[in-house]
Amino acid sequence: MAQPLLEVRDLKTYFVSKESRVPAVDGIDLDVRQGQIVCIVGESGCGKSMTSLSIMRLLPRPRGKIVGGTILFNGVDLLDLTEKQMSQLRGNEISMIFQEPMTALNPVLSIGDQIAEVLLRHRRLSRREATERAVQALTFVGVPRANEIVHEYPHQLSGGLRQRVMIAMAMACEPKLLIADEPTTALDVTIQAQVLQLMKRLRDETGTSMILISHDLGVVAEMADHVVVMYAGQVVESTDAETLFSQPLHPYTRGLMASMPSLDEQREVLYSIPGTVPGAVNFPKGCRFADRCHMAQARCHRTMPDLREVAAGHFVRCDMITAEGVGM
Ligand SMILES: Nc1ncnc2c1ncn2[C@@H]1O[C@H](COP(=O)(O)OP(=O)(O)OP(=O)(O)O)[C@@H](O)[C@H]1O
Ligand SMILES: [Mg+2]
DSSP: OOSSSSSEEEEEEEOOOSSSSEEEEEEEEEEEEETOEEEEEOSSTSSSHHHHHHHHOOOOOTEEEEEEEEETTTTTTGGSHHHHHHHHHBBTTEEOOOOOOOSOOTTSSSSHHHHHHHHHHSSOHHHHHHHHHHHHHHHHOTTTTTTHHSSSSSSSHHHHHHHHHHHHHTTOOOOOOOEEETTTOOOOOOHHHHHHHHHHHHHHHHEEEEEESSSHHHHHHOOOSEEEEETTTEEEEEEHHHHHSSSSSHHHHHHHHHHHHTTTOOSSOOOOSSOOOOOGOOOOSOOTTTGTTTTOOOOHHOOOOOOOOTTTTTTOOOOETTTTTTTT
């Protein structure tokens, strides 16, 4: 198989201060192939955003630091690039869309100027050409009246339209990799479905690879080719989407699935995984999920399980699991 477009190995991103070192991302591996949609899923605080901000090298300053690992993009380690080289990649070869478009769009610039700005930074174009391309980009993502919308400002648009503008901006330079961090969480369900369909269409038409971050397994089921389940800064399960949904192995993944609302079942009370994610300040020394796990044995509390390949391409971080399912 061809080398993945993105190969993250043993990435560690910590919040470092004089008093503490907090492991937000603690040794994760992640591969994204050309044209693939990889979903990262996990509860709040498990390190999904810090993973994507690490790839973009846009961590909160001054405390957010990548303290280990490699991020190979097209065979080049992004961690070796200078800030200038990195800013030539951002918005051009790798771009990102955020959960809340209002915080990412500039309120005092027109929509057309914002998209044109990205194009002018990375392409040799006149301002007029850039504005024309902005109209094309907006049309491509299904924005109606694109030649009028370019003159409008973010606050004049609905949430769904603003998110489409963000996608148009992110796609303007035809990036190889698009990272979308909860791109539809702030939208209502119908608009959410439209935006997800749009992202799929863009992948099909442009071959752009995508990392889609979501805490919503319904979104993941709809979109993913491959799924990475994160828990407390680590990968606990990683496999293709079909296998994950038909044969989830890690007790955490199973818990997430059991807590998914389902349309064909009228459950009175939705299952929820007992307990809460342990704080990164003092992770337990054994398995980080052990305190919430119905399968945990004494040794789970003592030793951290490795991420093991239990079947071809199916990785699980749990010592109680074998390829056939629950072992021991
Ligand atoms: N600016 C910060 N300073 C210190 N710690 C932080 C900061 N931002 C995040 N963290 C910690 O890093 C860890 C990972 O956070 P991250 O934002 O990646 O979670 P997430 O999976 O994206 O969650 P959510 O689903 O809520 O967006 C958390 O334990 C969080 O408390
Ligand atoms: Mg997040």
